[in-house]
Amino acid sequence: MSAFAESEAKETFVLNLGPQHPATHGVLRVKLTMDGEYIAEAEPVLGYIHRMHEKMGENRTWAQFMPNTGRMDYLHALAYNHGYVSVVERAAGIEVPERAEYLRVITAELNRVSSHLLWFGAFILDLGGFSPLLYAFDDREHILDLLESVTGSRLTYCYFRFGGVYNDIDDNFVPGTRAFIKRLRERMPMYHNLVTKNIILMKRLQEVGPISAEMCRKYGATGPVCRGSGINFDVRKHEPYSIYPEFDFDVPVYEQCDSMARYMVRMDEIEQSLRIIEQALDKLPEGPVMAEKVPKILKPAKGDYYHAVETARGSFGVRVVSDGTNTPYRLKLRSPTFSNLSLFGEACQGMLLPDALALMGSLDLVIPEIDR
Amino acid sequence: MIDYLREIISGTWSLFVGLGITIRYFFQPVVTVQYPHQTLPMTPRFRGHIELVKDEETGETKCIVCGMCQKACPSNCITVNGEKREGVKGKVLTEYTLDFTKCSLCGLCVESCPTAAITFSKDYNLAGVRKEAYIFDLKKRLEAKN
Numbered sequence A: 001m002s003a004f005a006e007s008e009a010k011e012t013f014v015l016n017l018g019p020q021h022p023a024t025h026g027v028l029r030v031k032l033t034m035d036g037e038y039i040a041e042a043e044p045v046l047g048y049i050h051r052m053h054e055k056m057g058e059n060r061t062w063a064q065f066m067p068n069t070g071r072m073d074y075l076h077a078l079a080y081n082h083g084y085v086s087v088v089e090r091a092a093g094i095e096v097p098e099r100a101e102y103l104r105v106i107t108a109e110l111n112r113v114s115s116h117l118l119w120f121g122a123f124i125l126d127l128g129g130f131s132p133l134l135y136a137f138d139d140r141e142h143i144l145d146l147l148e149s150v151t152g153s154r155l156t157y158c159y160f161r162f163g164g165v166y167n168d169i170d171d172n173f174v175p176g177t178r179a180f181i182k183r184l185r186e187r188m189p190m191y192h193n194l195v196t197k198n199i200i201l202m203k204r205l206q207e208v209g210p211i212s213a214e215m216c217r218k219y220g221a222t223g224p225v226c227r228g229s230g231i232n233f234d235v236r237k238h239e240p241y242s243i244y245p246e247f248d249f250d251v252p253v254y255e256q257c258d259s260m261a262r263y264m265v266r267m268d269e270i271e272q273s274l275r276i277i278e279q280a281l282d283k284l285p286e287g288p289v290m291a292e293k294v295p296k297i298l299k300p301a302k303g304d305y306y307h308a309v310e311t312a313r314g315s316f317g318v319r320v321v322s323d324g325t326n327t328p329y330r331l332k333l334r335s336p337t338f339s340n341l342s343l344f345g346e347a348c349q350g351m352l353l354p355d356a357l358a359l360m361g362s363l364d365l366v367i368p369e370i371d372r
Numbered sequence B: 001m002i003d004y005l006r007e008i009i010s011g012t013w014s015l016f017v018g019l020g021i022t023i024r025y026f027f028q029p030v031v032t033v034q035y036p037h038q039t040l041p042m043t044p045r046f047r048g049h050i051e052l053v054k055d056e057e058t059g060e061t062k063c064i065v066c067g068m069c070q071k072a073c074p075s076n077c078i079t080v081n082g083e084k085r086e087g088v089k090g091k092v093l094t095e096y097t098l099d100f101t102k103c104s105l106c107g108l109c110v111e112s113c114p115t116a117a118i119t120f121s122k123d124y125n126l127a128g129v130r131k132e133a134y135i136f137d138l139k140k141r142l143e144a145k146n
């Protein structure tokens, strides 16, 4: 049996994948038109977890939208926090103290590592390997503990505030984070021996699920998906925000365009994030973590503002339009996975169903973020 | 042909390497705890549902019924009511209800309180079968603690 359909689909049937299917991680539904084991057509059906975040934002004050930002991409909530506070700070002209920016970067990068670890576990689980998930969760638990001790919550963080962060780190945070970095660096070779070099994984990912650079551009894919297709684009490097330009880190790019390339991009990104955290801990300045004189009732000047950040899944952009009142006039959220999922229909045509699921896993979908 | 054989050998070897890791970890200490028989200590900053703080001097609540928390809450889960009483400066709290079914544990209420009258509790064992169990009367809870 070849990996791709060899002829035109003749006799087809419709297979419904999801909305409650373990491989669709949440409530994504994909309507598959199958020709035997081959996919003739795939149509993602969205909307099962649509909560109108944009409209919610337009109905409450600027600060009251903060908790919502942690509930879109719940795996990398702090990057969403970061995107939203940055755009509002830009609109209101608030200066953020340096220490607060460092804390933002450190916590957001820790969160990115935890997101990649969870993806790693869940992705291997999609492919049928159970135990790597448990190893990944063991490491992820350390990050959650660290972040819980600073932010107060374990998953849907609401830690950043306009003008800084909610509270300063405690005494254990810096040594704890350093110990974690050391630990994870020691564990990474184990992950590669256990999973990356495993022949079954290689056979299932290499040269499977090609996504060309052109397709990425067509659908606006960002993040590890486009970096696995040879496009060197990372918002942290190419439209730098916050204090990222101060750090020395690389953007892993792979040219192979297959599922393995996307897998490798994320695995390498873990190490790059650790490098950023390490440098930030070294340079962490003293000082306040909250800007003085942030007005209690925020009324940013009239105008149209946009800010993009790099989340674990790609570029997340927030556009706000302020009419000078205490609520946003318009709030537009550009989420990365929506674009990354859009290319699935074209990419999986003619593929075997299990290969398509491997491709879907390599896209790292977070459904609440697609639907918003 | 040689490549094919090499792949078979290296592929099989990769499986044994993975198995070796699994076996090594099998003999290492357990990292999970047997909840609920064992629990982990909570971090001091854990954000549970909110609770009224007792004023150490008077033994009463510190709340001055200004309504800031109610206004700050994005999900309208707080209801505060108070009344004027003779001989007492300011208002006296008569009702403080938290609708925990809607609370997102964001902490905006705690930050907005001018007298630090509310704080986060450390409750996390919150399971129930009725919605009413999550409409907390925080004033009663505070009095029950006294």
Ligand code: SF4
Residues within 6 Å of the ligand: B050, B072, B073, B074, B075, B076, B077, B078, B098, B102, B103, B104, B105, B106, B107, B108, B109, B110
């Ligand atoms: S924590 Fe947030 S949602 Fe909950 S009562 Fe306070 S302000 Fe409302």
Ligand code: SF4
Residues within 6 Å of the ligand: B062, B063, B064, B065, B066, B067, B068, B069, B070, B080, B112, B113, B114, B115, B116, B117, B118
């Ligand atoms: S903000 Fe504080 S003082 Fe004001 S009503 Fe709420 S709890 Fe009471």
